[in-house]
Amino acid sequence: MSLDDSHLPERTISLAGRLSLTDATTLHEDLLNGVTSDAFESLKLNLSGIEYFDSSAMAVVFDIERTTKAAGKKFELTGLTEAVKGLLTLVDREKLTAPSAAKKPKPERILAQLGGGALSFLADTKAFIVFVGDAAGAMAGSFVNPRSIRWRDTLFYAERAGADALPLVGLVSLLLGLILGFQALMQLKQFGANIYAADLVGLSVVCELGPLMTCILVAGRSGSAFAAEIGTMKVNEEVDALVTMGFDPVRFLAVPRMLALTLVVPVLIVYSGFLGLLGGLIVGVGMGDLTVSGYLLESQKTIQLWDIGQGLIKGETYAVVVGLVGCMRGFQARGSAASVGQSTTSAVVTAIFLIIIVDAVLTLMFQYFGRG
Amino acid sequence: MAEATETKISATNTAPAGKRPVIVQVRDLVVRYGEATILDSVSFEIYQGEIFAILGGSGCGKSTLLRQLMGLEKPAAGNVLIDGDDITAAEGDEQEKILRKIGILFQSGALFGSMTVAENISLRLLEYSDLPQAMIDVIIRMKLSMVGLDNVEDEMPSELSGGMKKRAALARAMAMDPRILFCDEPSSGLDPIGAAELDNLLIQLNRSLGVTIVVVTHDLASISAVAHRAIMLDKSVKNIIAEGKPLDLKEHSDNPLVKNFFNRMAESGVNLKTKSGKEK
Numbered sequence: 157m158s159l160d161d162s163h164l165p166e167r168t169i170s171l172a173g174r175l176s177l178t179d180a181t182t183l184h185e186d187l188l189n190g191v192t193s194d195a196f197e198s199l200k201l202n203l204s205g206i207e208y209f210d211s212s213a214m215a216v217v218f219d220i221e222r223t224t225k226a227a228g229k230k231f232e233l234t235g236l237t238e239a240v241k242g243l244l245t246l247v248d249r250e251k252l253t254a255p256s257a258a259k260k261p262k263p264e265r266i267l268a269q270l271g272g273g274a275l276s277f278l279a280d281t282k283a284f285i286v287f288v289g290d291a292a293g294a295m296a297g298s299f300v301n302p303r304s305i306r307w308r309d310t311l312f313y314a315e316r317a318g319a320d321a322l323p324l325v326g327l328v329s330l331l332l333g334l335i336l337g338f339q340a341l342m343q344l345k346q347f348g349a350n351i352y353a354a355d356l357v358g359l360s361v362v363c364e365l366g367p368l369m370t371c372i373l374v375a376g377r378s379g380s381a382f383a384a385e386i387g388t389m390k391v392n393e394e395v396d397a398l399v400t401m402g403f404d405p406v407r408f409l410a411v412p413r414m415l416a417l418t419l420v421v422p423v424l425i426v427y428s429g430f431l432g433l434l435g436g437l438i439v440g441v442g443m444g445d446l447t448v449s450g451y452l453l454e455s456q457k458t459i460q461l462w463d464i465g466q467g468l469i470k471g472e473t474y475a476v477v478v479g480l481v482g483c484m485r486g487f488q489a490r491g492s493a494a495s496v497g498q499s500t501t502s503a504v505v506t507a508i509f510l511i512i513i514v515d516a517v518l519t520l521m522f523q524y525f526g527r528g
Numbered sequence: 529m530a531e532a533t534e535t536k537i538s539a540t541n542t543a544p545a546g547k548r549p550v551i552v553q554v555r556d557l558v559v560r561y562g563e564a565t566i567l568d569s570v571s572f573e574i575y576q577g578e579i580f581a582i583l584g585g586s587g588c589g590k591s592t593l594l595r596q597l598m599g600l601e602k603p604a605a606g607n608v609l610i611d612g613d614d615i616t617a618a619e620g621d622e623q624e625k626i627l628r629k630i631g632i633l634f635q636s637g638a639l640f641g642s643m644t645v646a647e648n649i650s651l652r653l654l655e656y657s658d659l660p661q662a663m664i665d666v667i668i669r670m671k672l673s674m675v676g677l678d679n680v681e682d683e684m685p686s687e688l689s690g691g692m693k694k695r696a697a698l699a700r701a702m703a704m705d706p707r708i709l710f711c712d713e714p715s716s717g718l719d720p721i722g723a724a725e726l727d728n729l730l731i732q733l734n735r736s737l738g739v740t741i742v743v744v745t746h747d748l749a750s751i752s753a754v755a756h757r758a759i760m761l762d763k764s765v766k767n768i769i770a771e772g773k774p775l776d777l778k779e780h781s782d783n784p785l786v787k788n789f790f791n792r793m794a795e796s797g798v799n800l801k802t803k804s805g806k807e808k
């Protein structure tokens with residue numbers, strides 16, 4: 157690079173040799189120093205000596221052109237060799253070197269961000285309500301005419317969401333029982349009230365933690381699968397194909413899945429309850445000097461039918477939530493494979509969020525109206 | 529069996545003679561997505577038995593228009609009459625009645641991935657008829673042989689090659705003997721030979737069954753070889769900028785936008801005259 161400073165208002169810079177990615181950064185710095193340090197009114201960049209010139213060198217030149225123009229000065233490229241010309245014909249130099257071409261960091265205001273978030277939350281809520289309406293309609297239609305339900309699909313999803321989930325749900329519930337039993341025992345031991353560990357573990361597992369854990373696992377296993385499957389079909393135009401073949405996609409795709417979940421979740425919850433109790437029993441007998449029959453009797457005395465009913469009602473509600481959210485997120489997929497991934501993630505996150513909300517509401521409701 | 533009735537691709541596919549009844553009528557169709565207007569008051573007609581092409585650069589609204597013709601989306605204004613019935617206003621049973629007259633070949637094929645080829649083809653037959661399984665099986669094999677496939681009934685779509693998928697999808701689209709067949713970019717994703725074979729197949733179906741075919745495409749060889757008539761859409765005008773025989777559009781249009789479209793096609797190496805003879 158050589159600077160020619162003979163007359164100040166106009167400055168010429170000549171570049172020569174091989175310019176490539178390896179020395180683009182140095183070149184950029186040198187040139188920037190050259191054009192920003194002192195006063196001149198127009199800049200000529202002479203490229204006649206260039207032997208090799210790649211895109212990074214071109215980017216440097218464009219950036220210098222943009223900086224110069226942005227400072228209100230003239231800029232000219234001279235001595236264009238064939239290699240440079242070839243590269244130039246492929247790009248839109250005007251646009252790339254316009255003073256506004258540099259990307260400005262967009263400082264999004266916190267308020268605007270909050271507002272945007274609130275709006276998208278509202279839109280999301282609205283979409284959910286609309287989908288709940290569609291799904292309810294499709295469900296009702298299916299029950300009026302049960303032969304129209306795709307039972308084969310329903311059984312397939314029931315097997316996948318239910319039978320295939322047994323090992324995981326079982327293991328998690330057993331561990332949950334063990335942990336709860338251990339924690340309860342540590343406290344109760346101080347008062348010699350070991351036997352009440354059975355009450356604590358039993359009630360927590362049956363009314364609350366069993367259904368909650370089971371449905372969070374179901375959301376992770378099946379809710380995500382529903383979103384991924386329906387999302388893929390959406391992106392592949394298979395959902396459009398269904399519509400144009402005269403099928404209602406909600407009835408065809410969502411009803412069997414939701415039905416399958418509502419069929420298997422109660423079974424999973426009962427199963428999870430038993431394994432939770434077993435966990436408590438193991439700790440109680442192993443560490444709390446309780447007998448098996450004593451523990452079981454205490455559990456039987458504490459856990460009323462209504463407690464089990466309460467757990468099942470909660471679990472069934474969560475199952476509906478997981479099914480609805482999984483299918484809805486699937487139908488919301490749009491465009492490309494990436495959106496299927498987003499749908500899947502958001503199916504799980506939304507489902508867990510809603511499960512917790514529903515749990516709070518139902519717990520309060522049962523508290524006020526339940527035992528009366 | 530496909531070889532026996534093979535139709536050679538000629539320079540142009542000539543339209544069936546005589547005045548024909550209108551089968552699709554589009555009147556003052558306006559389509560908007562949010563603020564953006566994509567189609568602004570588009571009107572045209574498609575005649576029974578012809579092969580009709582919808583042309584235009586990418587993003588000009590071809591697929592959008594096709595989705596309106598199939599009733600997949602509702603327009604902001606205007607209507608689409610399929611064989612006299614308005615598909616934009618139809619609901620429930622009436623919509624079903626209209627949909628039964630049309631078959632669709634989607635760009636990606638859109639075969640249901642969780643079903644075999646046979647199940648894909650018979651899905652609608654099982655829903656709308658009480659035919660015994662034996663009859664359905666015969667129909668499935670008939671439709672498959674019509675598109676030059678056999679012994680793929682029990683395959684899953686993922687086991688088929690790209691060209692076979694398109695053919696199987698075509699067989700599914702023809703399962704209910706539709707009067708109109710819509711095809712979105714039929715040659716996309718196929719090599720030139722596969723694309724030419726599919727074009728042949730469309731011509732054959734049109735000639736032997738009289739099915740009206742509506743094709744969205746920007747494959748120029750395809751346009752000229754297959755279509756009897758075409759309209760061209762433009763993004764800036766949001767409307768039809770030309771209508772007529774594909775060759776006339778290419779050679780005699782004064783509209784710079786039309787010329788531009790064909791020039792760009794030519795530049796990209798797809799030449800109307802040489803394509804069919806060129807090696808891959």
Ligand SMILES: Nc1ncnc2c1ncn2[C@@H]1O[C@H](COP(=O)(O)OP(=O)(O)O)[C@@H](O)[C@H]1O
Pocket residue numbers: 561566584585586587588589590591592593
């Ligand atoms: N669902 C949609 N929501 C918003 N904009 C859309 C939607 N579908 C298509 N568009 C827009 O409509 C225009 C036309 O799209 P399209 O009909 O797919 O074009 P073509 O098929 O001619 O390439 C594009 O600008 C596209 O971004």
Ligand SMILES: [Mg+2]
Pocket residue numbers: 590591592
């Ligand atoms: Mg398109």
